[in-house]
Structure formats: structure tokens, C-alpha cells
Amino acid sequence: MTDMASLMEDRAAAKVISDKVQKPVDWDSPKIARNIKKRYAAERRFKIYGLSAIGVALLALFVLAFSIGSKGYTAFFQTYVQLEINFDPAEIDPNGTGDPAVIGKANFDDLIKKALLARFPDVTDRRDKRDLYGVVSGGASYDLRERVMENPNLIGQTRKIWLISGDDFDMLNKGYIDANVDEGSRRLNDKEIGWYDALVSDGAVEKKFHSRFFTSGDSREPELAGIWGAAVGSFYTLLVTLFLSFPIGVLAAVYLEEFAPKNRFTTIVEVNINNLAAVPSIVFGLLGLEVYLNVMHLPRSAPVVGGLTLALMTLPTIIIASRAAIKAVPPSIRQAALGLGASPVQTVTHHVLPLAMPGILTGTIIGMAQALGETAPLLMIGMVAFIVDIPGGALDPATVLPVQIYLWADSPERAFVEKTSAAIMVLLAFLILMNGLAVYLRKKFERKW
Structure with missing residues (x-):
């Protein structure tokens, strides 16, 4: 009898709850109107906060650009x-x-x-x-x-x-x-x-x-100093960086994403790659100083050493971006290729990589743009030297644009102030161009699945 009474009470409580749930909502009630008004007000505030954040960011960017441009255009x-x-x-x-x-x-x-x-x-x-x-x-x-x-x-x-x-x-x-x-x-x-x-x-x-500003190297005289030597040094440095980091980074991403077994070793490798992406760049400079200069005795202040150092710094970025691009390729592409008799290597090289290449190139260009703007690791390997001659190759002494800006900013002459700002404008133009190229490639080759 006790069980029957308990069952009856539960049914009665369920009926009360059901009646409350099924009770029609009065959308015209003042309470509902107040709730809707609060939600719309919260949505408007959220939009205002977002627009204000964008406005502050654009204002800061404008102030920075105006400050640099007003000092450097002369x-x-x-x-x-x-x-x-x-x-x-x-x-x-x-x-x-x-x-x-x-x-x-x-x-x-x-x-x-x-x-x-x-x-x-x-x-x-x-x-x-x-x-x-x-x-x-x-x-x-x-x-x-x-x-x-x-x-x-x-x-x-x-x-x-x-x-x-x-x-x-x-x-x-x-x-x-x-x-x-x-x-x-x-x-x-x-x-x-x-x-x-x-x-x-x-x-x-x-x-x-x-025109001498764009065609000559550095000089002790401000009116004779130019950025061409630093620009050529940056070119050779990035060339070495690209030739090393791109193939190694893509191959590492392909192995980790497509062929590596999921075990403790690969987990440790993945964690360390993610950690390396957050390591301060000066640490890579210390590594380059010890390995490339003190152990391997490569020429100091040469683009080949700068490229090797920046390649270490850029590798984690390229690997992470490449893995994300490879993972974004639908599994059906792999299954279809394997079903038609393609080997795993053929599946990756003929189908997965071509479809993932836009994302891989985007990550690579962003990594190279980051390397172009780096100064700390290059200071550690001696690329802060005063170089007048235009480098003729990756083994000649050279400097790069960020280091050239650092050198000019430290000069006492007033004329070097405008040189510093003008060099920053040129460097920012290169960075914007590289990031714009990354956006263009992503938009041009992007596939919709």
C-alpha cells in the first residue's frame, strides 16, 4: 500500500509539472516584454563594445602610422x-x-x-x-x-x-x-x-x-646612408630560411598527421613543437650563436647563419599551420584514393597535399613575415655589424632591415631619425605585402567542402 501511495503522489506531481510546461506562454505579458527588451539592450551593448574595440585599434594604428610617416617621408x-x-x-x-x-x-x-x-x-x-x-x-x-x-x-x-x-x-x-x-x-x-x-x-x-636611399648601403653620413644593403641581406637570409624551413616543416607535418602512430613518443613531439612556437626568439639566437658560430665556425654576420637561425624559429609555425591544413582535407578524399588503388604515399602526394597547399602556403608566408621582422636572434649571431658593401651572396657579411633600423635608431645625428622612420615604412610595406599575398593565396585556392 505504501508503494502504491508513493506512486500516486509521483503521478500527481508529474501532472502538475506537465500542466505548467504545457501552459501557453503569454507573449504580450509585461514580464516577457521586459525580458525581450533586456536582451535587445544587451545585444546593442555588445555591438557597441565590439565597434569601440575596433575603433580603438584603428585609432592606435592610425596614430602609429601617422607618427612614423610624418617623421619618415622626408x-x-x-x-x-x-x-x-x-x-x-x-x-x-x-x-x-x-x-x-x-x-x-x-x-x-x-x-x-x-x-x-x-x-x-x-x-x-x-x-x-x-x-x-x-x-x-x-x-x-x-x-x-x-x-x-x-x-x-x-x-x-x-x-x-x-x-x-x-x-x-x-x-x-x-x-x-x-x-x-x-x-x-x-x-x-x-x-x-x-x-x-x-x-x-x-x-x-x-x-x-x-634615390640613393634605395640604392646604397649603410654609411656614417646620414645623407649617404641607404637600405639597399640591408634589403639584399634580408633577401638572402629569408631565402636560406625558406629553403630549409619549408620542406622540413611540410614533411614533418605530413608524417605527424598521416603516418605517425599515435603513441607516447609522437605525443611528446607534438607537445614540444607547440611549445617551441612560444619560445622567445632570442633563445633561438643563443642556440645559433653556440651551434653555428662556436661549434660549426660558420662566418659571422652572414645571411647563411641568419637563415639557419630563423629557420629554427620558423619551423614550429610552418609545422602547425601545415598540420591544420592537412587535417582540414576531408577523409573522403583519402578513402576514395585508397579505394581506387592508390598507395598511402600516392594519396598524400597526389591528393592531400595539393588540396592542403593553400593553407600550407599561407602559414609559410606568415612565418616568413615573422622572420623578416625579427631582430633579437640576429643580434646574437653578430648581424649588427656596420656593413657598407652590398652583399653578393649568402656567405658575405650583411645586415637585415630590422637590424639596420636598430643601428640607425641608436645614432645621435638628427638626420638618422628620418632614416629610421623611412626604413620602418619600407619594412612595414614588405610585411603588409607578404600578409596580403597570404590572404590572396588562401582566397584564390580555397576549396569549399
């Missing part, structure tokens, strides 16, 4: 000074032989000094002369030498030649030096300001596109 232009140069045969080719070896050894710097003194004959003091010679860059004599070597007919003539100015006069012409402040508070004295004003009044000062 580096793409350089001040030139026009002087009347007398290509004196007694100075350039005394014997009139026309021998390039003789012309190449001529003192073209003296020709520029004579032209400056002829333009400002009242300058007689030794200190004033030294300041006057700073109107023109020390590298202008090399430009004159190249001009005469290309056209020996200039010897014996007097021509008005545009010569690259010194860095201080360039900064004055660009407005970075205020001529109205006290003389002790600026790098140029009143006499130098007067010489500049005299040249401007004669129309002998002009800003021109600074």
Missing part, C-alpha cells in the same frame, strides 16, 4: 646644392692621358672646396672654412668622380653641378632646425644660416627625390 627627398665646378685639367689629368686610373685618383674634394670658396670669397678663417665645407656632403666628391669617369669631356670645362648637401643643411632646409632660435641652441651658427640663405636666394638649393 627621408625620400634630399637637399642638393648647386655649385659652379671648374674641372681643372691640372687637378684631374695633369698629363692629358685620359687614363681612368689617373682620373680616379684625382682630388675631386678639392674641386668642391674651391667652388665653395669662390662662391663665398669673404670666408678666410680656418674654422669658418671647415664649416663652409660642411654645406656639401663628403660623398659629393665620389659623385663628381663618377660623373667625370662616365664623361671625360667635362675635363677643362666649368659647369654648374647639383651636389648632395651635408646632413645639417638638409635638416635646415627640411625645417628640422629652427633658424630663429638662439645660436647656442642649434647645430648651425649664424654664418652657416647666412650661407644657406644666400644659396636659397640664388636658387641654388633644391629638394630632389633621394
Whole structure:
């Protein structure tokens, strides 16, 4: 009887619950209306929070881009000074032989000094002369030498030649030096300001596109420094990195995803690969310093060493991205290939890899873009050296764009500030281009399953 009573009570309770559940909902009730209003308000707040976050991010990006661009765009232009140069045969080719070896050894710097003194004959003091010679860059004599070597007919003539100015006069012409402040508070004295004003009044000062910035290597003189040496060094470094990390990374991803047995060993390998992706880059620099330089005795500050070091850093990124792309290929593709008689290797090489290649390339390009912007590991292996010559191969001494930016940022001259910002702009352009290429490849070759 007790069991029967308990059963009846349970049925009664179930009926009450069923009646409550089946009771129709009054959608017009104030309570339901308040709940719906709260949900819509929460949704609007969530959208506002998301849009605000995006706005803050875009604002920060704009401020960063404007700060760099406003300081760096002037580096793409350089001040030139026009002087009347007398290509004196007694100075350039005394014997009139026309021998390039003789012309190449001529003192073209003296020709520029004579032209400056002829333009400002009242300058007689030794200190004033030294300041006057700073109107023109020390590298202008090399430009004159190249001009005469290309056209020996200039010897014996007097021509008005545009010569690259010194860095201080360039900064004055660009407005970075205020001529109205006290003389002790600026790098140029009143006499130098007067010489500049005299040249401007004669129309002998002009800003021109600074092609040397893109075609020359580093220099102690800001007006002569360029990024081409660092760009070539970055190219060779990334080339070595790509040739090593791409095939090794893809093969490792294929083995782990398609052929490796699921046991303790492969689990340990996978965990370590994921951990390596989060290791600070300077640790790879220490590893490269010890293995490649101290043990293998490879050339210091060479792109081959930088490429080997960056390959170690890039490998985990490529392996993880490649595994994700391979895993995204539907199992039906593998089953169909195996069902038609293809071997496991043929299935992977003929079907899985081609379909996963867009994702693999995307991960590889992102990894290479990360390697392009790295500085810390390259500092550890000595690629911070001052390199003037353009590297001719992966074994020649070189530097890379991030390290070049680091070197210029540490220089005391004001003119290197704009060089630093301009080099950052070039580096960001390369990074945006590489990431844009990754997005394009993913969109172009992406398959919908």
C-alpha cells in the first residue's frame, strides 16, 4: 500500500509539472516584454563594445602610422646644392692621358672646396672654412668622380653641378632646425644660416627625390646612408630560411598527421613543437650563436647563419599551420584514393597535399613575415655589424632591415631619425605585402567542402 501511495503522489506531481510546461506562454505579458527588451539592450551593448574595440585599434594604428610617416617621408627627398665646378685639367689629368686610373685618383674634394670658396670669397678663417665645407656632403666628391669617369669631356670645362648637401643643411632646409632660435641652441651658427640663405636666394638649393636611399648601403653620413644593403641581406637570409624551413616543416607535418602512430613518443613531439612556437626568439639566437658560430665556425654576420637561425624559429609555425591544413582535407578524399588503388604515399602526394597547399602556403608566408621582422636572434649571431658593401651572396657579411633600423635608431645625428622612420615604412610595406599575398593565396585556392 505504501508503494502504491508513493506512486500516486509521483503521478500527481508529474501532472502538475506537465500542466505548467504545457501552459501557453503569454507573449504580450509585461514580464516577457521586459525580458525581450533586456536582451535587445544587451545585444546593442555588445555591438557597441565590439565597434569601440575596433575603433580603438584603428585609432592606435592610425596614430602609429601617422607618427612614423610624418617623421619618415622626408627621408625620400634630399637637399642638393648647386655649385659652379671648374674641372681643372691640372687637378684631374695633369698629363692629358685620359687614363681612368689617373682620373680616379684625382682630388675631386678639392674641386668642391674651391667652388665653395669662390662662391663665398669673404670666408678666410680656418674654422669658418671647415664649416663652409660642411654645406656639401663628403660623398659629393665620389659623385663628381663618377660623373667625370662616365664623361671625360667635362675635363677643362666649368659647369654648374647639383651636389648632395651635408646632413645639417638638409635638416635646415627640411625645417628640422629652427633658424630663429638662439645660436647656442642649434647645430648651425649664424654664418652657416647666412650661407644657406644666400644659396636659397640664388636658387641654388633644391629638394630632389633621394634615390640613393634605395640604392646604397649603410654609411656614417646620414645623407649617404641607404637600405639597399640591408634589403639584399634580408633577401638572402629569408631565402636560406625558406629553403630549409619549408620542406622540413611540410614533411614533418605530413608524417605527424598521416603516418605517425599515435603513441607516447609522437605525443611528446607534438607537445614540444607547440611549445617551441612560444619560445622567445632570442633563445633561438643563443642556440645559433653556440651551434653555428662556436661549434660549426660558420662566418659571422652572414645571411647563411641568419637563415639557419630563423629557420629554427620558423619551423614550429610552418609545422602547425601545415598540420591544420592537412587535417582540414576531408577523409573522403583519402578513402576514395585508397579505394581506387592508390598507395598511402600516392594519396598524400597526389591528393592531400595539393588540396592542403593553400593553407600550407599561407602559414609559410606568415612565418616568413615573422622572420623578416625579427631582430633579437640576429643580434646574437653578430648581424649588427656596420656593413657598407652590398652583399653578393649568402656567405658575405650583411645586415637585415630590422637590424639596420636598430643601428640607425641608436645614432645621435638628427638626420638618422628620418632614416629610421623611412626604413620602418619600407619594412612595414614588405610585411603588409607578404600578409596580403597570404590572404590572396588562401582566397584564390580555397576549396569549399
